[in-house]
Amino acid sequence: MQLERFDAAAFLRDTWQRKPLLIRNPWKDWHNPLDPDELAGLACEDAVESRLVTMSDKGYALENGPLAEDRFATLGTRDWTLLVQSVDHHVPAVAELIEPFRFVPDWRLDDVMVSYAADGGGVGPHFDNYDVFLVQGLGRRRWQLGARCDDATPLLPHDDLRLLAEFEPVEEWVLEPGDMLYVPPGIAHNGVAVGDDCMTYSIGFRAPSEYDLIEGWTDDILDGLGEDRRYADPGLPLQPNPGEITEEALSRLHETVTRKLADRAAFVRWFGRYNSAPKNPEIEWGPENPVSTEEVRKAIDAGVAIVRNPASRFSFVAGTNGDVLLFADGECFECAGDSALFAKALCAQVRFVPDSGLARNDDALRRIARLCTSGSIAFAG
Secondary structure, three states: OOEOOOOHHHHHHHOOOOOOEEEOOOEOOOOOOOOHHHHHHHHOOOOOOEEEEEEEOOEEEEEEOOOOHHHHHHOOOEOEEEEEOOHHHOOHHHHHHHHHHOOOOHHHEEEEEEEEEOEOOOOOOEOOOOOEEEEEEEOOEEEEEEEEOOOOOOEOOOOOOOOEOOOOOOEEEEEOOOOEEEEOOOEEEEEEEOOOOEEEEEEEEOOOOHHHHHHHHHHHHHHOOOOOOOOOOOOOOOOOOOOOOOHHHHHHHHHHHHHHHOOHHHHHHHHHHHHHOOOOOOOOOOOOOOOOHHHHHHHHHOOOOEEEOOOOOEEEEEOOOOOEEEEEOOEEEEEOOHHHHHHHHHHHOOEEOOOHHHHHOHHHHHHHHHHHHHOOEEEOO
C-alpha cells in the first residue's frame, strides 16, 4: 500500500508532535489487510498480547488474553472492543502497512495494534504518551479529540485502564475505511464504533522516557563495574576542619561518577542494543537447525533475496570511516567494507538481493548466518 495524497516533508515540518491531523483516504488503493476472524484467532493464541474491553452500566471492564474461542459468542452485538498488539509480527499483510510510515525513522516505530469493535465499542477517553496514526480499516468510527494532557491530568480510579476523569471534546470526525487520523502525544481522544465490523489499525511510535533511558543506561554501566574499584585520594592534604567535604574531594567524586556516564561511544552501543531489543523475546523465530556459512554462500551465489522478520528490529549508526554498527534484535555487529554496505541495505529494505561479492567475504557470511540462525532474517523460500 502507498500513500498518494500525502506530503511527508510538510507533515514532519508542520504537524508531527505539534497538532492532530485528519487525512481523508490518502491511499492509492486502500484495502483492509486483515479479516476480523483472523484477528479473533490471534487473540486466542498464548504468544499474542490481546485485550477485551467491555462496557456496561458499571463502566469499562478489561480482560487480558489469550481469550477462549467461545468467548466471542457471549459478547452480544454492542459495546465491546478487541485489541491485539503487534499484529504486524504475525501477519505479513499488516506488516506491509508500516512501509508508508517510514518517513519517521525506524528506531521510533513500536508496532501495529489492531482493534475490532462492535457498535458503540471503545476503550474510553484517554491519552497516550506516544505518536499514533489511526487508520480505519473496516466500518466507521467516531473520534473525539480533547485538550492536551500530562501526568497531572486527573484519571478515574480503575485497576486496569487509564481513563480520563473529565473529557471535553473540541473536535469530532467520523472516519470511513482508508481515512487516517494522526494524534500526537498527550492529546485526549475517544473512539467509538459507529455500526458493526469496525476495524482500526494503530501505528504507534516509541518515545523512551528520561526515566527509562537513565535507568537502562546506568544499569548497563553497573553491570560492567566491580566492587574492587574504590575512591582513592593519594597525597591527601591535611585540612583544618575534618568535618568538611572539600571542593577537591567533591570534584574527584563527581568525576568518578560522570566519567562512565559521559562515555558516548559506550552509550551508542548500549542504546542501539536497548532500542533494537525484541518486543516479545520469549518467541523463538529461528529455524530448528543453525544456518551455516556455506548455506549462506550458496544462497547468495544463487541470487536469492533476503527477507527481514517483521518482528525484528534493525538500525545502524554510521562511523567516521565508512564502517557502521549494525543493531539487530538487541545485538551489535561491527561492520566495515562490504559488510557495512550490507548492513545499510538491510536497514533500508525489508526484502533485497544481497551483492554477489558477499559470497567471498567470510566475515559477512558469518554475520548473515548468525542473523539467519537467530530468525532475524531468512532467505526467501
